[in-house]
Amino acid sequence: MVNKVAPDYEESELGVGDSTLVRAMCETFGRSEATIKQSLANGEAKDLGEVALLSRVAQKMLMMPPKLTIEKVFADMKALATASGKDSQKAKKERIQKMMVASRGAEAKYIVRMLQAKLRIGIQIPTLLQALAYAFVLTVPSQKGSSGVPDRRRGQGKFSAGDLEARMVSMEGAVKQAFCEQPNFDMVIAALMQGRDGSNLHEACHISLGIPVKPMLAKPSKGLGEVGERLSGKRFTGEWKYDGERAQVHVISRDKIFIYSRNSENMTEKYPDAIEAVKESLSEDVESCIIDAEMVAWDQEKKVILPFQALSTRGRKNIKIEDIKVNVCLFAFDCMLCNGVPLVKETLEARREKLWKMMKPIEGKVTFAVYRNFDDELKEEEVQEFLDESIAGSCEGLMLKTLTENATYEPSKRSLNWLKLKKDYIDGLGDSLDVVPIGAFYGKGRRTGAYGAFLLAVWDPENEEYQTVCKAGTGFSDEDLVTHYKFFESHKLEKPEANYNVTDKMKPDVWLEACQVWEIKAADLSISPVHTSAMGVKADGKGIGLRFPRFLRIRDDKQPEACGMLSCSQSASCLSLAASN
DNA sequence: TCTGGCTGCCC
DNA sequence: ATTCTGC
DNA sequence: GCAGAATGGGCAGCCAGA
Numbered sequence: 001m002v003n004k005v006a007p008d009y010e011e012s013e014l015g016v017g018d019s020t021l022v023r024a025m026c027e028t029f030g031r032s033e034a035t036i037k038q039s040l041a042n043g044e045a046k047d048l049g050e051v052a053l054l055s056r057v058a059q060k061m062l063m064m065p066p067k068l069t070i071e072k073v074f075a076d077m078k079a080l081a082t083a084s085g086k087d088s089q090k091a092k093k094e095r096i097q098k099m100m101v102a103s104r105g106a107e108a109k110y111i112v113r114m115l116q117a118k119l120r121i122g123i124q125i126p127t128l129l130q131a132l133a134y135a136f137v138l139t140v141p142s143q144k145g146s147s148g149v150p151d152r153r154r155g156q157g158k159f160s161a162g163d164l165e166a167r168m169v170s171m172e173g174a175v176k177q178a179f180c181e182q183p184n185f186d187m188v189i190a191a192l193m194q195g196r197d198g199s200n201l202h203e204a205c206h207i208s209l210g211i212p213v214k215p216m217l218a219k220p221s222k223g224l225g226e227v228g229e230r231l232s233g234k235r236f237t238g239e240w241k242y243d244g245e246r247a248q249v250h251v252i253s254r255d256k257i258f259i260y261s262r263n264s265e266n267m268t269e270k271y272p273d274a275i276e277a278v279k280e281s282l283s284e285d286v287e288s289c290i291i292d293a294e295m296v297a298w299d300q301e302k303k304v305i306l307p308f309q310a311l312s313t314r315g316r317k318n319i320k321i322e323d324i325k326v327n328v329c330l331f332a333f334d335c336m337l338c339n340g341v342p343l344v345k346e347t348l349e350a351r352r353e354k355l356w357k358m359m360k361p362i363e364g365k366v367t368f369a370v371y372r373n374f375d376d377e378l379k380e381e382e383v384q385e386f387l388d389e390s391i392a393g394s395c396e397g398l399m400l401k402t403l404t405e406n407a408t409y410e411p412s413k414r415s416l417n418w419l420k421l422k423k424d425y426i427d428g429l430g431d432s433l434d435v436v437p438i439g440a441f442y443g444k445g446r447r448t449g450a451y452g453a454f455l456l457a458v459w460d461p462e463n464e465e466y467q468t469v470c471k472a473g474t475g476f477s478d479e480d481l482v483t484h485y486k487f488f489e490s491h492k493l494e495k496p497e498a499n500y501n502v503t504d505k506m507k508p509d510v511w512l513e514a515c516q517v518w519e520i521k522a523a524d525l526s527i528s529p530v531h532t533s534a535m536g537v538k539a540d541g542k543g544i545g546l547r548f549p550r551f552l553r554i555r556d557d558k559q560p561e562a563c564g565m566l567s568c569s570q571s572a573s574c575l576s577l578a579a580s581n
Numbered sequence: 582t583c584t585g586g587c588t589g590c591c592c
Numbered sequence: 593a594t595t596c597t598g599c
Numbered sequence: 600g601c602a603g604a605a606t607g608g609g610c611a612g613c614c615a616g617a
Contacts, residue, residue, distance in 0.1 A: 015613085017588050089587095089614065118604085126602060219600095220594080245591060265590070308592065312610045316590090413601080425594095446597090446605065453606060473606030474595045505586095523592095523593085526608060545608055547592080548593055 002125050003117040005077050007184045008264035009212050012081045016092060016115045021048055024096040025112075029055035041509065046448040048116065052100060053109040065102040073099065073111065080115075120445055126176070133175040136192045137167045143195055170198030178205035180214040180411035181344070183264060207342045209252045209288055212260035216292070216334075216409055218399055219416035223426040224380045227400055227419060232378040235403045237348070238386050239369040240395040241420055242331050243308045244296035247271070249278055249330075251289045259295075270316045271295065274330050277365035285339075286358050292334035298327050298364055305329075305394040309526050332359065333369040333399075336409055344409040348401055351409065373403065387421060396523070397422035424523045424548075432521045432552060433458075436560040438466055438500055439508025440488065441473075443481070450481040451488070455508050456520065456549070457500070458533055459561045465499040466514055467533035467543065468506060469565075470522070475550030491515050501532045517555040517563055522546035533565060 006012040022036055025048070036051055038044075045051040076095055083092050099111050113119050140157075142148030149157045152164065159167065174197070178188050182205040191204035207213050221227055246262035257275045258268045268275065274295060282289075297306035297314075306326070314326045335355040336344050343351050361367040370393065372386050387398050400419040401407065410417055424430030435456040443452025453473035457466035476484070493511040496502060500511075527538050528545030535543045544565075 013589060015588065019587055084613080086614080120604075122603065124603065243592085261591070263590075267591095309609075312591065314611085316611055416600085441606095443605080471607060474593095476606090477596065521594095522607095524608095528608075529610095530608085547608060549607060550594055 001119065001121070001123055001128055002185075003114055003119055005074065005081060007186075009183075009260060009266055011266070012078075014077065014080045014115060014117075015083070016080055016096065018048060018116065020089070020093060021052075021096065021112060021115060024093045025052055025055060025100070027093070028097045028100050029059055031055055037509075040444070040448075041442050043449045047113070047118070047120065047444050049109040049111075049113040049120075052112040053106060056100060056103060056108040061101075064104075065098070067104065068099065068102050068107060068111075073114075077114070125179070129175050129179055130172050132189070132192065133171040134168055136175075136197070137164070137171050141193050141195060167198065171201075174198040174201040176414060177411075178202060180414065181205060181207040182211055183214055184211065207290070207337055207344055209250050209290065209337065209340075210258065212248050212250070212264040212266075213290070213336060213344075214264070214412035215246055215248060215262055216411055216418060217413050217416060218418035218420040220425050221400070221419040221421050223421075224383055227383060227421060228378050228380065230419060231374075231400060231402065233376050234405045235349075235373070235376055236400055237352075237371050237373045237403050238383060238398045238400050239333055239371045240331075240390040240393060241397045241399050241422070242294040242296045242305070242369065243394070243396045244294045244311055244328075244331075247274070247293045247295040247330060249289075249291040249293060249332075251278065251282065251286070251291070253288060254279060254282065267316075270314060270319055271328065272319055272321050273324055274328055274365075276321070277330065277362055278359070281359040281362050281366040283358055283360065287339050288337070289335055289339070289358055290337040291332050291355065291358070292336065293330050293332040294369070295328050295330055298329035300327050300364055303364060307394075327364070329364055330366045331369045332366065333371075334409065344411070346409075347404045347407040348409075349403040349407065369399075383421075387423070391423060397425075422523065424521060430521060430523065432519055433546075433565070434517050434519055434555055434558055434563045435469060436466060436514045436517060436563050437484075437488075438468070438496070438512050438514055439502070439506075440484075440510045440512055441471070442509045447481060450485040451510070452481075454484070454512075455502070455506060456518070457502075457514070458563050458565050459514075460501075460533070461561070461564065463501070465501045466497075466560075467501045467535070468503070468531045469533045469544065470520075470531060470546040470549040472518075472520055472549050472551050475520070475552060480551070487516070488512050503530045503532060505530050514560045517558040517560055519552040519555050520546075520549050521552055522550075523548040 022033055025036065026033055039051050039054065045054055076099055080092055080095060096115065100108050103111055138152050140149040152159045178201050188205050191201055196204055248260040250258045257278055258266060259271050261267050297311035299306050310326055332355060335351055335358060338354055338358060343354060359366060374382060390398055398421045400421060402417065406417055435458055437454040438457045439455030440451035441453040443450045453471050455468055455471050457468045460467050491513040493513055496511045524547040526545050526547050528543045531543045531545040533543050538544060
């Protein structure tokens with residue numbers, strides 16, 4: 001139900017995406033890619049899973065292959081994950097085809113969705129953990145020397161309603177905490193099978209070296225007003241929010257260091273240089289620890305932070321220190337374990353004190369996130385000033401965290417006690433710009449029957465053409481999507497206008513007349529291999545794209561040809577772009 | 582051997 | 593990543 | 600407020616086909 005064959009920290013990807021699935025379906029069911037697109041476009045099917053089911057039902061079979069079993073399907077998934085090398089794509093496709101042909105009832109739909117890792121059944125990990133918790137409250141597994149209890153709502157050992165409720169709440173919290181600290185279903189379920197409950201599950205499943213903890217996440221905050229609501233009356237700290245990659249460093253021993261990503265992927269191979277730096281930076285009395293940090297691209301000569309896009313060009317596999325072109329600096333901001341002792345229940349103030357003692361900064365390699373503490377009387381100007389400083393320092397904004405009250409390390413989204421404050425979250429701030437929708441993509445799932453995303457462009461008066469800047473698929477309410485769909489019913493084009501400068505790679509399902517202006521917001525600019533605006537200005541043969549674009553509103557007061565990049569507002573990167581235009 | 586498409590994973 | 597929606 | 604499900608830009612790595 002969680003679409004995984006192994007925990008996140010163990011390598012296993014299927015290497016199967018929509019294209020592979022569509023091709024497999026075409027051959028299996030004798031359909032063309034065009035008719036599949038058609039079923040999705042006309043709302044006959046809400047996703048590829050439904051396409052598969054419709055096709056399967058229409059298929060005439062002479063001989064039915066044996067029924068699928070959970071074991072067989074699981075084995076097939078594992079085989080897909082393992083396949084590699086010459087002709088592996090063909091082998092994968094054939095394996096998928098076999099599964100689809102053997103499917104009965106609604107199975108084809110769910111097999112395809114499993115392969116997409118998008119089950120869309122309203123259940124994901126948190127719900128599954130809740131169900132596990134409830135199941136183990138209601139049913140007590142039998143142990144050596146004691147028989148189990150099949151159902152604690154009746155018979156001997158029956159719980160009263162109130163007792164049952166309390167146990168379920170307690171168990172749910174314990175199971176979720178256990179999974180966050182040790183995100184491995186096999187291990188959590190094994191502990192539950194031993195009869196552990198809300199009171200002692202934690203003794204079996206807790207933060208440990210070599211198993212990545214679900215990192216603590218932050219809630220986006222809409223400006224200083226909300227910060228005040230959440231934090232005034234509490235002592236809190238602000239830290240610069242570096243624009244890099246989350247890094248959870250596990251020092252198992254001084255010679256055995258692993259680094260995990262925000263999503264618990266093992267990134268050790270990617271950062272041999274950072275591992276050396278950590279080793280060098282550790283205090284003598286530290287044997288083992290888990291550190292939370294941000295890995296940031298760093299220019300060693302100029303001693304400045306480089307943008308995220310520079311970091312992302314680093315190789316990922318089998319990296320040798322000599323070959324590294326993009327250097328990194330690790331900015332540590334928290335620690336969850338030290339010398340075998342978990343620290344997650346301590347306050348941030350205490351954890352940070354320990355962190356500062358655990359390692360010494362090495363210029364340009366390892367250091368601590370810049371911070372400023374605020375006392376309980378919130379002074380908005382001070383936070384504002386610190387926010388401005390962070391942006392001047394090439395950061396995205398601030399992380400705001402209580403120091404003592406409610407200041408334990410809470411893995412995952414369980415409690416979003418941390419706040420993140422970015423300029424572009426604040427209404428009226430950040431880069432909002434006006435663009436013209438020139439293409440649209442059919443929506444999937446809940447967006448079937450409308451467009452799910454749009455291709456957006458700006459007008460370049462010099463070349464007299466529309467140049468793309470991004471797609472947008474978020475920021476729309478359901479109502480917006482219906483409005484847009486209806487509006488463009490009478491503004492569709494057979495083919496793109498001659499003055500649409502769009503890369504071949506960008507193929508909308510429907511081309512639109514450049515007849516409406518939208519205000520959108522973005523966090524940043526990036527050098528784009530697919531978008532055509534400001535081509536060559538920042539890099540040869542490359543345009544400029546927008547990072548994290550979202551729809552704000554229709555602008556009825558503006559003409560499409562008034563949408564140039566120059567309308568883009570304050571930020572430094574925008575200004576440099578405007579100047580070079 | 583080169584190129585482009587696909588996939589997974591960062592944000 | 594951001595955003596919206598149902599509960 | 601949580602959980603789920605829509606959707607974004609862009610990179611390296613892998614594989615197939617030219």
